[in-house]
Amino acid sequence: MNRILAGIIFSLFISTGYISFLVHERQQELQKLSRYTDSWSAAQLVSEYYRFESWLGLYTIVDTMELDDVRLRLDIMLSQSDLMKGGDLGHYIDSNKAHHELALQLQSTLEYLDVHLEKMDRSDIKEYLKVMHELDSPLSRLSSGALDKDVNSINNANHNIQTLYYIYSATSVLLIILSAILGVLIFFQNRNILKAHLQVKSLAEELQKSKEKLQSQNAKLEYDVYHDSLTEMNNRHFFWENLTKTIEVAEKVNHSVAVMLFDLDRFKEVNDTYGHDAGDILLRQISHRLVSMSLASDTLYRLGGDEFAFLSSGLTESQAVSRAQKICEFINQPYTIYNTIINITTCVGIVISETERRSDYLYKFADLALYEAKNEGSGKIKVFRQRMLDKLQESRTLEHDMAMAIVNKEFVVYYQPIVDSFSREIYSYEALIRWIHPLKGLLLPDSFIPVAEKTGMINEMGKTVLEMACREAATWAVPAKISVNVSPVQLSSKTFAGTVLSILKETGLPTERLELEVTESSLFTESTTPMNTLNKLRSQGVKISIDDFGTGYSSLSRLSRIAFDKIKIDKSFVHSLATQEDAINIIKLITGMAKSLNMKAIAEGVETQEQLESLQALGCDFAQGYLFGKPQPHIAAEIRNGYQEQLNCERLS
Amino acid sequence: MRLIVMLLSLVVCTQVWAGELTKPTGKVLLTMSGKIENTNDNGKAVFDIASLEKLGVVSFQTSSPWYNGRTNFTGISMQKLMDYVGAKGTVVKVTALNDYTTVIPLSDFKNYNVILAFKINGEYMRVRDKGPFFIVYPYDSLPELNNQIYYSRSAWQVSRMSIE
Numbered sequence: 001m002n003r004i005l006a007g008i009i010f011s012l013f014i015s016t017g018y019i020s021f022l023v024h025e026r027q028q029e030l031q032k033l034s035r036y037t038d039s040w041s042a043a044q045l046v047s048e049y050y051r052f053e054s055w056l057g058l059y060t061i062v063d064t065m066e067l068d069d070v071r072l073r074l075d076i077m078l079s080q081s082d083l084m085k086g087g088d089l090g091h092y093i094d095s096n097k098a099h100h101e102l103a104l105q106l107q108s109t110l111e112y113l114d115v116h117l118e119k120m121d122r123s124d125i126k127e128y129l130k131v132m133h134e135l136d137s138p139l140s141r142l143s144s145g146a147l148d149k150d151v152n153s154i155n156n157a158n159h160n161i162q163t164l165y166y167i168y169s170a171t172s173v174l175l176i177i178l179s180a181i182l183g184v185l186i187f188f189q190n191r192n193i194l195k196a197h198l199q200v201k202s203l204a205e206e207l208q209k210s211k212e213k214l215q216s217q218n219a220k221l222e223y224d225v226y227h228d229s230l231t232e233m234n235n236r237h238f239f240w241e242n243l244t245k246t247i248e249v250a251e252k253v254n255h256s257v258a259v260m261l262f263d264l265d266r267f268k269e270v271n272d273t274y275g276h277d278a279g280d281i282l283l284r285q286i287s288h289r290l291v292s293m294s295l296a297s298d299t300l301y302r303l304g305g306d307e308f309a310f311l312s313s314g315l316t317e318s319q320a321v322s323r324a325q326k327i328c329e330f331i332n333q334p335y336t337i338y339n340t341i342i343n344i345t346t347c348v349g350i351v352i353s354e355t356e357r358r359s360d361y362l363y364k365f366a367d368l369a370l371y372e373a374k375n376e377g378s379g380k381i382k383v384f385r386q387r388m389l390d391k392l393q394e395s396r397t398l399e400h401d402m403a404m405a406i407v408n409k410e411f412v413v414y415y416q417p418i419v420d421s422f423s424r425e426i427y428s429y430e431a432l433i434r435w436i437h438p439l440k441g442l443l444l445p446d447s448f449i450p451v452a453e454k455t456g457m458i459n460e461m462g463k464t465v466l467e468m469a470c471r472e473a474a475t476w477a478v479p480a481k482i483s484v485n486v487s488p489v490q491l492s493s494k495t496f497a498g499t500v501l502s503i504l505k506e507t508g509l510p511t512e513r514l515e516l517e518v519t520e521s522s523l524f525t526e527s528t529t530p531m532n533t534l535n536k537l538r539s540q541g542v543k544i545s546i547d548d549f550g551t552g553y554s555s556l557s558r559l560s561r562i563a564f565d566k567i568k569i570d571k572s573f574v575h576s577l578a579t580q581e582d583a584i585n586i587i588k589l590i591t592g593m594a595k596s597l598n599m600k601a602i603a604e605g606v607e608t609q610e611q612l613e614s615l616q617a618l619g620c621d622f623a624q625g626y627l628f629g630k631p632q633p634h635i636a637a638e639i640r641n642g643y644q645e646q647l648n649c650e651r652l653s
Numbered sequence: 654m655r656l657i658v659m660l661l662s663l664v665v666c667t668q669v670w671a672g673e674l675t676k677p678t679g680k681v682l683l684t685m686s687g688k689i690e691n692t693n694d695n696g697k698a699v700f701d702i703a704s705l706e707k708l709g710v711v712s713f714q715t716s717s718p719w720y721n722g723r724t725n726f727t728g729i730s731m732q733k734l735m736d737y738v739g740a741k742g743t744v745v746k747v748t749a750l751n752d753y754t755t756v757i758p759l760s761d762f763k764n765y766n767v768i769l770a771f772k773i774n775g776e777y778m779r780v781r782d783k784g785p786f787f788i789v790y791p792y793d794s795l796p797e798l799n800n801q802i803y804y805s806r807s808a809w810q811v812s813r814m815s816i817e
Contacts, residue, residue, distance in 0.1 A: 031796070037718040037804055048751055075780035076751045076810060082781070087719040 001189065008182050015175050022168045029164065032157035041089040042146035045080045046139045049106070052077040053132055060126045067118065074113055081110055092146055099145070102138045109135060228302045230280060231287035239301040239309050243359045246313050251357055255314040259366040260324055261349045262331070264306035265378040270342060278337045282344065285337070289330045308346075309366075317352050317383055324348045324381050332379070345379035352383065368392055398451050401437065406460055410436050413468045414631035418483065418602060418624045421616050426639055428481030428515060430624065431469035432631045433461065449487070458487045463499055470507040470514065476635070477642030483515040483545065488522035491530035497537050504542075511541035517568065519547050534562050545602065549590060567594045569620070571605025577614050584618065591619045674738075677701035682785045683769075687746075687816035690739025698738045702771055702785070705729050708737055711768055715793045718804055719783075726789045728770035732762040735816075742816040747788060750780065750810040757788070757806045759816075765798065766791050769811070783809035 055073045059065045083089045084103040093099040109132055113120075120128070226238040234242070243259065250257045264286075271279040283306065290300045290308065301309040310327065312320070328346055335342045349370025351362055365384040372388055373380035405411060415429040435443040452458040466484050473482035490496050504511055516537065522530050534544055545566035569590055576583035587603070594601040603615045606625030615623055629636075674693035679701035686697045693699060705728075712727035735745070740759060748754045761767055770787045771778055778784025787809040792798045 031799070037801065040801065040805070041718070044753070051751065072750065072780060078781035079783045079810065080751075082783075083719055086721040087717065089719075090721065 001185065001192075005182070005185055005189070008178050008185065012175065012178050012182070015171050015178065019168065019171055019175070022164050022171065026161055026164045026168075029157045029160045033154050037088045037150075038092045039143070039147035039150040041083050041087070042092075042143040045083055045089070046143040048077055048080040049139055050136070053129065053136070056125055056129055056132070060122045060129070071117060074110070074117060078110055078114060081106055089146070092149060093142075096145070098138075099142055102135070102142060106135055106139070228287075228304075231284050231302050233287045233291065233302040233308075234299060235301065236303045239303060239311065240359065242299060242301075242311055243362065246311055247357050247359055247362070250313040253314075256316075256352050256354045257357075257362060258310075258312045258315045258320045258350065258352045259362045260310040260312075260320065260327075261303075261363075261366045261370045262308040262310070262327065262346045263349075263370055263374060264331075265345045265347060265374075267306035267344065270344065274337065274340065274342070278340075278342070281337050282335055282342060285335050286331055286344075289333070290327070293327070293330055315352060317350075320350050320352050321381060321383065324350055328379065328381065347373035347379065348381040349373055350381065350383045365389065395451050398448060399455050399457075402435075402448060402452060402455070402457055402461075405435060405437070406457065406464070408438075410438070411461060411464055412436055412633060413465055413472065414633055415472075415635045416624060416631040417629045417636065418622050419628045421603075421612065421620050421623045424628065426478075426480055426636060427622055428483050429473070429635055429639070430483040430517070430631075431465060431472075431485075433465045433485075434631075434633075453487055453489045456489065458489045459493060462487055462490045463503070466500065467503050467507070470503050470509040472635070473513060474507045474509040476639050478639045479510075479513055480639050481513050481515050481543070482509070483517050485517045485547065486522070488519065488530070491518060491522045491533055492527055494529055494533075497533045500537055500542065501540060512543065515543040515545055515566070517545045517547040520549065523562075531561060538562070538565075548604075563597070564599055566600045566602055566622075568602045568604055571603075571625075574603050574605045574611055574615070574625075575607075577611055584614070587615070587618050587620065591621075594621075595619065674698055675704070677704040679703055683812065683814070685734075685738050685814045685816070687814075688740065688742040689816050690741065691737065702777070705734075705769070705771065708733060710772075711766075712772070713766070713768070713791050715789070715791050717789075717792055717807075723793075725774050726768060726770040726787070727772035727775070728768040728786070728789070730762075731767040731769055731788065734769060735759060735762055738816075740816045744817050746815045746817055747806075747808045747811055748813040748815075749808050750812050753808055753810075755806050755808050761790075761806070765795070780810060786811035 052073050055070060059067075059070050081103075084093050084106070093103045113128070116124075226235060226241075227233065228235040247257055249255075267279065267282075270282060283302070286308075287300075287302060293300075299311050301311070303309050310323070312323070315323065328348065331344065331346050335344070347370060349366045349368065349372070351365040351369060353362055353365070356362055356365070365388075368388040369382040369384040373382035376382070412434050414432045414434050416432060417426045418428045418430060419425060420427050433445050433449075435448055437443050449458065452461050462485075469482050469484050473480070486496075500514075500516070501511075504514060516534075518530075518534065538544055543565040544562065545568055546564050547568045548570045549567045567590060569587055573583045573586055577587070591601045593599075600621040601619070602622040602624060603611075603620045604624050606612055606615065606623045606627045608627065611625075612623055612627060634640075674691050676693050677700055681694075681699040681701055683700040683705070684694075684697055685699075689698055691698060708729050710727055711730050712725060714723045714725045716723045742759065744756050744758050746754060746756050757767075767788065767790050770789045771785055773782060773787070776782075778787060788807050788811060790798050790803050790807060792803070
């Protein structure tokens with residue numbers, strides 16, 4: 001298409017140029033039309049000749065005429081006849097023989113006169129006129145011939161002009177045709193452009209549509225990014241962004257920032273008991289309630305799982321606490337799920353800060369408060385205090401120190417005797433871990449075991465204690481038993497049984513001399529590992545005691561699955577022996593149960609003779625407490641060296 | 654300065670040319686009549702060759718329909734001659750010895766460098782050589798002059814001019 005257009009435009013250029021050339025050519029031809037010099041000159045010559053003749057004739061008859069006048073006429077005639085010798089007329093005459101001869105005749109006639117005129121009289125001239133007369137008709141013919149030639153030339157020019165005109169017309173027609181084609185092509189081109197324009201337009205519309213679609217998708221994506229899919233509540237991501245914004249705004253207006261974290265109590269139990277579907281429905285109902293509270297300018301979030309958050313600024317502590325209480329009240333209302341009424345409470349950790357502007361710190365502080373609340377029990381609300389942070393830092397330091405302590409062997413084992421309630425003979429020693437801290441001195445297990453359990457260091461620590469205790473016990477002269485506490489964390493490790501057995505083998509302590517003390521909570525896990533571990537060890541001869549019995553949630557069905565060897569009655573019951581009758585009944589129940597299950601009962605924390613007597617009366621087999629000995633780094637000599645040795649010593653002294 | 658000199662000389666010239674022209678001493682060959690301001694013979698201006706030559710001569714070479722090749726013509730500028738006699742009309746009627754008459758618009762003299770030639774190839778023109786005067790256009794200088802109109806205006810054996 002473009003090539004055709006270019007070709008046509010080029011042809012138009014050429015045609016127009018050619019037309020200009022034609023016009024020029026025509027002009028040249030037209031010029032010829034106005035040139036008829038030959039005929040004109042010839043006519044002049046001839047008429048001059050006739051006139052000269054007439055002058056001569058007149059001279060012969062008029063006496064008054066001067067010869068000078070004749071001479072002037074002759075000169076004029078001669079000048080005219082010179083025209084035949086050169087120029088256009090000369091060329092014309094030379095081209096024709098007859099004309100040439102005529103010219104020679106005329107020349108000789110005039111030359112004769114030129115030479116002889118002054119000597120000639122009137123009669124001579126009269127005679128000569130006859131000679132001159134002979135030239136009259138040939139000269140006329142010459143004149144008419146010249147005219148004919150010029151007319152022919154003009155005719156030719158006309159003919160040429162005609163031809164040029166035809167070419168001109170043809171070129172013009174070509175021009176018109178080319179213009180028409182150009183017009184048609186431009187029309188098509190325009191139509192194509194219009195079509196392309198429409199296509200572009202529809203493309204643009206489609207683009208607009210997809211843009212809108214994309215925008216709506218983006219909006220949805222943005223919504224999804226900031227909202228929780230289960231409850232439709234603002235999500236954790238949103239929480240963090242808003243926390244940053246809230247802090248920025250609060251900083252400008254010098255407001256406090258309040259962050260509250262909610263954690264549902266025993267939500268796991270709901271899931272376990274009613275299924276995850278019910279758990280999800282519960283979360284949705286809770287979120288629905290929270291949203292329905294429509295706390296103006298404040299925002300609620302679901303951070304994940306059963307954790308919710310509330311964000312606000314400018315609240316005082318009491319306002320924040322009452323707000324938290326109000327939210328708790330909403331949450332605490334009973335829920336009906338699958339025709340079952342479910343009650344749930346929540347703990348709250350609150351931080352209100354005028355100074356702290358770091359979002360992650362605020363969150364951490366609220367989390368610490370929540371941790372405290374959780375530790376205190378269900379439905380508690382705690383506001384962050386500096387001491388919580390200190391405690392955290394302390395435990396961090398402890399963790400660090402503990403890691404060092406294992407390397408530096410700062411842990412030692414203390415031994416407390418367990419005696420026969422009646423004979424008061426030492427039955428076994430309980431190995432108790434102590435930490436000789438380089439700065440803090442002697443530390444009791446309560447202050448560091450939870451941290452060790454939390455960090456997993458309990459595994460290493462427990463192994464050390466076990467190893468030390470077994471090695472110690474293996475050296476004793478009297479084969480008293482050694483009791484070692486086992487943490488639930490240790491029990492849930494699949495390698496624990498192997499560890500115990502290899503230690504026994506290494507230290508050479510007979511398996512039946514080792515007693516492992518486990519708490520009830522060790523067995524309250526989903527996993528079957530603790531149970532399998534204990535069964536395996538027991539089958540090898542290791543004795544198992546259940547520690548702190550009566551304080552947890554002992555399940556008789558679980559108790560029946562492992563045949564324990566001993567039950568340790570918690571010292572809280574022993575201490576209440578004198579004052580509470582319930583305690584007596586409980587101890588009686590436990591000892592009775594122990595007996596019927598072929599277990600031995602051990603009472604902890606026996607400090608007085610009265611307590612011992614009561615326990616004896618209740619049928620408690622063994623006793624442990626300050627009455628018989630405090631935990632000490634060494635053991636009684638009679639056990640270490642044997643009764644015989646002791647007797648020998650006594651005798652020697 | 655040059656301009657002032659030119660202007661002054663113009664003034665002097667007009668003063669000289671105004672009124673009576675000096676009479677020629679030789680044989681009168683050209684008679685000018687009609688609307689002219691400067692005369693020397695009974696309301697006419699008459700010239701011999703010498704008086705024309707005094708006005709200053711110009712020459713050029715040109716080809717023409719009457720001669721083979723290029724010919725050198727010498728004479729006086731027609732425009733100058735018209736100025737000299739103070740021609741006031743629009744045309745000049747030129748008559749030759751043989752009574753050939755042609756009418757030339759005065760504008761021709763302004764447009765083209767037309768001369769009244771009295772020498773051909775350096776020789777004074779006799780009557781039999783188309784003398785004494787021949788009105789010559791510079792035919793070669795412009796294509797439009799190669800035209801019968803200008804050929805017919807090119808009168809020879811000129812003896813009289815009448816400004817009308």
